[in-house]
Amino acid sequence: MTFAKPFTLLSLCIAASTLPVTANATKLYGAKPTESVWQMTVDSPIECRVEHMIPNFGNATFTSRASKKINLDFELQMRRPMGKTENVALLSMPAVWMPGDRAEYIDRIRFYKQFDGYVDGQTAWSMLAELENGRFPTFSFREWQSKGKRVDVSLSPVAFQTSYNEFSSCVDRLLPYSFEDIAFTTLHYDDNGDELNKSSMAKLAQIAEFVRYSPDIDLVLLATYTDGRGAKAANQKLSEKRARTLEGYFMSLGLPKDRIGIEAFGERRPIAENDSPIGRNKNRRVVISLGRSII
The missing domain is CATH 3.30.1330.60 (OmpA-like domain)
Known part of the structure; x- marks a missing residue:
């Protein structure tokens, strides 16, 4: 499924960045290629965690834990949590080096007032898949401090693969009980x-x-x-x-x-x-x- 014109990728770069840009975003948070770092922060038989810092915004974390069932949680840890409960569009944005590709819809979720953003289950796995495909999972929502304006928060696929391989290996070793x-x-x-x-x-x-x-x-x-x-x-x-x-x-x-x-x-x-x-x-x-x- 693709979005129409409001969410198509603009063929431009901001400050020499290769981040995806949406037409109605007034603020875009995401790591430039030289800033993009993914790091395994927990690697054990009971928990696997990989993190990605989003400059000037916060931290993105994927976590899987020992359990009878395969599981995945994603948390968008914000330096300034939401001041208002909002519906959030989760999109898969192509990079500027993907001419002709369009934004794709992943899911619509809800971020709650004074809480970090949270995604679990199949939607979280879909985000990992989009990152592995070189695309930018992007949260797009209204800025609660500025009426009518929007904020886009992107996870960068740059330097993702190595940490993702480590994360996948860790998940394979998780204990099958919680x-x-x-x-x-x-x-x-x-x-x-x-x-x-x-x-x-x-x-x-x-x-x-x-x-x-x-x-x-x-x-x-x-x-x-x-x-x-x-x-x-x-x-x-x-x-x-x-x-x-x-x-x-x-x-x-x-x-x-x-x-x-x-x-x-x-x-x-x-x-x-x-x-x-x-x-x-x-x-x-x-x-x-x-x-x-x-x-």
């Missing part, structure tokens, strides 16, 4: 031992991997339980042993001891009857709860 998937987890033990069963060991490994790369996880709570067979004192002792073993495990990941809380309940607080193998298996458990600071 914090919410492991924040409250119940694991189970083999009969009368302090070893988790095979499936629980695999789940614990997932939790450990997430904790290892997450500096914002500042609390791990461990609550251990046994089934009701055997002497009460022996069950309590076994529960305490399980708790200490897990405490040492999380300390080996670099988590300070004062950020690990343990409580051994023994055979107290059963969640099933103890007169069947299935019920006892449910009761032989540890509940792991993760706390996360906001940074």
Whole structure:
């Protein structure tokens, strides 16, 4: 889909710039070729982030996070957030070195008063695709301080490809689960031992991997339980042993001891009857709860 004359590219450059220019824009923000910088600022199994500075306006950020589903968020961080909620046209603008190409419509979104601009999902992926094609994703909206005038904010594709390749590789390495998937987890033990069963060991490994790369996880709570067979004192002792073993495990990941809380309940607080193998298996458990600071 293409726009008619109001959004066609003018065949001119401003101050020797190769930025796209729209006919009704009174202000154009975007990096000149010599200013265009894309940088990977986070590259880990739980988060990938690439950033682009827009001179005199703010910062553009694409972020993808560990999850069961592929995801992408874009944030237009403004030095001066919107003073009024506005509808925003998101366009794909050709550069001046693309004679004959026209502006293309990507989406119409909404920027909210006193918030940075935000785009997610398919629209955010479309912006990356346009950048890879050498085009300028451009936000066009009314300037809230000047009635009837417009502002265009462009992301430059110059020097984009290398960082985009790094970003794509990072996304491929993201863990296939999120914090919410492991924040409250119940694991189970083999009969009368302090070893988790095979499936629980695999789940614990997932939790450990997430904790290892997450500096914002500042609390791990461990609550251990046994089934009701055997002497009460022996069950309590076994529960305490399980708790200490897990405490040492999380300390080996670099988590300070004062950020690990343990409580051994023994055979107290059963969640099933103890007169069947299935019920006892449910009761032989540890509940792991993760706390996360906001940074």
